[in-house]
Amino acid sequence: MRLKKMNNALQMLCGKYPAKAEGVLVKNTAGAMGAPAALAMADGKTVKLLPWRRERRFVELKNLVDNRTLDGVSTLRFASMASGRTLSALLYRELDLCEFLGESGIMSGFAVCNGKTANVIVKLHDGKSCSVECSGALPAGTEPIDRHEIIARRGVACDRAVDTQVPQASIYVFAQDGESRFTDGDSELFGFDHDEALLIRAAFAVLAEPPLAELWNVLDARLVKRTAEILATDKSGKPVLYKEGE
Amino acid sequence: MMKPVKIAMMALTHGHTRKYYQTLRENAKLDWVASCAADAEAKAVYALYETKVPCYLSAEEMFKQHPDIQAVVIASANDQHLRDMTLCAERGVHILSMKIPTFVPEEYDDMIKVVDKAGIVCQIELEMHYNPVVMRLRKLMADGVIGKVLSLQATNITLSPAWAFPWQGVPEASYGRRVPLRRGDHRFRGGALCDHPHVFDLIRWLTGADFAYVYSEVAPNLRPDLEVEDMILVNGKMTDGTAFLFDPSWSRMEERLKVPGPGWEVFPKRMEVNLSIIGEKGTIMCDCFGPNIYHNGAPNDRYTVQYTYFDEWIGLIDEFVACIREHKTPKINLQWHRQTIDCMNACYRSIDASAPVKVC
Numbered sequence: 001m002r003l004k005k006m007n008n009a010l011q012m013l014c015g016k017y018p019a020k021a022e023g024v025l026v027k028n029t030a031g032a033m034g035a036p037a038a039l040a041m042a043d044g045k046t047v048k049l050l051p052w053r054r055e056r057r058f059v060e061l062k063n064l065v066d067n068r069t070l071d072g073v074s075t076l077r078f079a080s081m082a083s084g085r086t087l088s089a090l091l092y093r094e095l096d097l098c099e100f101l102g103e104s105g106i107m108s109g110f111a112v113c114n115g116k117t118a119n120v121i122v123k124l125h126d127g128k129s130c131s132v133e134c135s136g137a138l139p140a141g142t143e144p145i146d147r148h149e150i151i152a153r154r155g156v157a158c159d160r161a162v163d164t165q166v167p168q169a170s171i172y173v174f175a176q177d178g179e180s181r182f183t184d185g186d187s188e189l190f191g192f193d194h195d196e197a198l199l200i201r202a203a204f205a206v207l208a209e210p211p212l213a214e215l216w217n218v219l220d221a222r223l224v225k226r227t228a229e230i231l232a233t234d235k236s237g238k239p240v241l242y243k244e245g246e
Numbered sequence: 247m248m249k250p251v252k253i254a255m256m257a258l259t260h261g262h263t264r265k266y267y268q269t270l271r272e273n274a275k276l277d278w279v280a281s282c283a284a285d286a287e288a289k290a291v292y293a294l295y296e297t298k299v300p301c302y303l304s305a306e307e308m309f310k311q312h313p314d315i316q317a318v319v320i321a322s323a324n325d326q327h328l329r330d331m332t333l334c335a336e337r338g339v340h341i342l343s344m345k346i347p348t349f350v351p352e353e354y355d356d357m358i359k360v361v362d363k364a365g366i367v368c369q370i371e372l373e374m375h376y377n378p379v380v381m382r383l384r385k386l387m388a389d390g391v392i393g394k395v396l397s398l399q400a401t402n403i404t405l406s407p408a409w410a411f412p413w414q415g416v417p418e419a420s421y422g423r424r425v426p427l428r429r430g431d432h433r434f435r436g437g438a439l440c441d442h443p444h445v446f447d448l449i450r451w452l453t454g455a456d457f458a459y460v461y462s463e464v465a466p467n468l469r470p471d472l473e474v475e476d477m478i479l480v481n482g483k484m485t486d487g488t489a490f491l492f493d494p495s496w497s498r499m500e501e502r503l504k505v506p507g508p509g510w511e512v513f514p515k516r517m518e519v520n521l522s523i524i525g526e527k528g529t530i531m532c533d534c535f536g537p538n539i540y541h542n543g544a545p546n547d548r549y550t551v552q553y554t555y556f557d558e559w560i561g562l563i564d565e566f567v568a569c570i571r572e573h574k575t576p577k578i579n580l581q582w583h584r585q586t587i588d589c590m591n592a593c594y595r596s597i598d599a600s601a602p603v604k605v606c
Contacts, residue, residue, distance in 0.1 A: 072466070072468070074465040074466045074467070074468055074477050075465040075477050075479070075495070075497065077493060079399070079522070081522075081524075081529065108600075110461050110481065110602065111481075112461070112481045112482055112483050112489040112490070112491070113489060114396045114397050114483070114487055114488065114489040115396040115397075115526065116396070116524075117396045117397035117489055117524050118489070119397060119399060119481045119489050119490060119491035120481070120491075121461060121462075121463050121479050121480075121481050121491075123463055127465065127466050128465060128466070129463050129464070129465035129477065129479050131479045131481075131491055131493060133397075133399045133491055133522065135397065135522075135524045135529065137396060137524050137525075137526070137529065138529055139527075139528055139529075145531075151468070151477070151495075151497045152468070153468045153469075153470075156497070156498075156499075156513055162513075162514045162515050162549075162551065163514075163515055163533070163536050163537060163538060163540070163551050165520065165531045165532075165533055165536075166531065237459075237602055238601060238602075239461070239600070239601065239602075
């Protein structure tokens with residue numbers, strides 16, 4: 001994570017588009033579950049970022065639910081595999097996506113863990129079920145693999161192509177020094193990797209829309225608590241239950 | 247060359263019925279001599295396939311006309327299996343049973359008794375054991391490519407067969423009894439879970455362990471007019487510590503055809519069995535029925551996954567014939583399969599209790 005360059009890009013966006021606040025990206029607290037960077041606001045507040053909420057694929061998936069392209073959502077099927085990430089970090093994002101895409105709060109969660117893996121079933125207050133497969137056991141150097149599928153009475157949406165198992169890329173290069181692939185999705189932030197670009201966009205979203213700061217901090221605090229509680233069900237052997245609005 | 251085994255099919259109302267026609271005709275070790283249909287409707291559908299094998303409306307009549315039948319594929323609704331097995335066992339006829347013998351424990355005990363008493367072969371149809379992708383997967387695991395297995399996730403997702411095979415939407419016929427899913431839920435046991443034992447069986451075969459406990463949840467039905475569950479998730483742990491997560495749902499929508507055929511699927515891929523196996527040294531992702539070919543032609547001009555192979559039935563039948571000829575016990579016999587059925591019943595108990603339940 002190249003914070004100096006990322007902050008230059010953030011200032012570029014603030015100069016180009018209207019921003020209502022000032023701030024800089026800083027490294028998140030050591031051991032924090034959420035995104036690797038937070039936003040330090042000029043007023044002294046620190047904002048926890050939920051960058052996936054600004055990621056185009058999740059925005060478009062949510063649009064499909066909101067505009068009723070999908071109707072009668074029943075089940076969400078998520079998977080997230082990575083190397084060098086903790087189960088907490090992986091589950092934190094997926095639990096947030098359960099509520100973001102499921103558009104209902106978490107009612108219960110039950111995790112079954114083994115080593116760097118967790119298989120979680122989450123129930124939302126409106127009855128939807130969610131399965132979350134997390135693994136931090138991919139070998140070092142392996143690109144993360146994830147999948148987000150929404151299954152409804154009318155329609156199924158997914159960020160992966162039908163009849164494929166792994167993410168596809170925009171460009172595949174087969175050269176003498178081996179195979180490489182590229183997926184660039186942000187022309188204004190060309191040159192940043194996917195996660196860096198998402199953090200810059202999320203930080204700019206807060207500076208352009210400051211009420212997001214409080215909302216995301218509230219969500220972060222709840223996610224941190226719930227991630228730990230749901231992972232603890234592996235030991236307790238009992239699903240954890242939440243009241244609506246809790 | 248040994249004489250072919252004279253074989254028949256019974257009932258013809260199971261969703262897998264048509265998958266046997268080609269194998270029964272082409273396998274030189276078999277002589278398909280007769281069929282009997284559960285009713286006139288099943289007989290009429292059977293006629294569409296033009297097998298040229300005579301079809302009766304009663305099993306007794308079929309056995310009377312063909313006393314030389316040595317083996318039968320019982321392709322009936324789950325609640326008919328004990329009766330059909332007993333009919334075969336009384337005649338010393340070997341049995342290839344559909345994937346769910348019964349969910350009723352007492353009936354399961356009776357099945358074991360009648361089969362053991364008759365000394366016949368009774369093989370359970372779990373065709374994934376003969377799938378070439380699964381064979382490769384098993385070899386990779388045995389070779390230690392990913393080290394000790396930590397976790398296994400699997401889908402066994404399909405469209406719902408309940409419109410073509412209505413008994414699969416009837417709790418008594420599918421589950422054997424009418425049991426509510428849980429208090430306050432208007433649905434009953436007997437839906438998607440009952441159609442998808444494969445992943446429950448595969449994890450036992452791949453790990454060599456049995457089930458310790460399961461937790462299961464149902465979601466709102468995609469098909470509100472079904473009185474059985476169609477969306478279900480299961481997680482749990484094996485006795486060797488392997489964590490698992492299964493999706494055995496009917497999550498792919500279908501046209502409500504009376505006879506399965508092209509255009510049955512609404513979602514492009516009508517069936518999927520995918521596994522992710524995470525080990526201490528690596529991860530394997532596996533699509534048991536892919537890759538395939540794709541089209542958007544007739545009948546509905548929809549993007550469609552056209553499967554490219556289904557040869558599981560060949561190995562399955564080969565094993566069945568070998569067991570008959572060599573008086574061997576099939577790999578997938580009633581005793582082996584019992585734990586799988588017990589686990590599926592435990593899933594229903596978990597839904598009712600909203601809590602994990604022990605299987606062993």
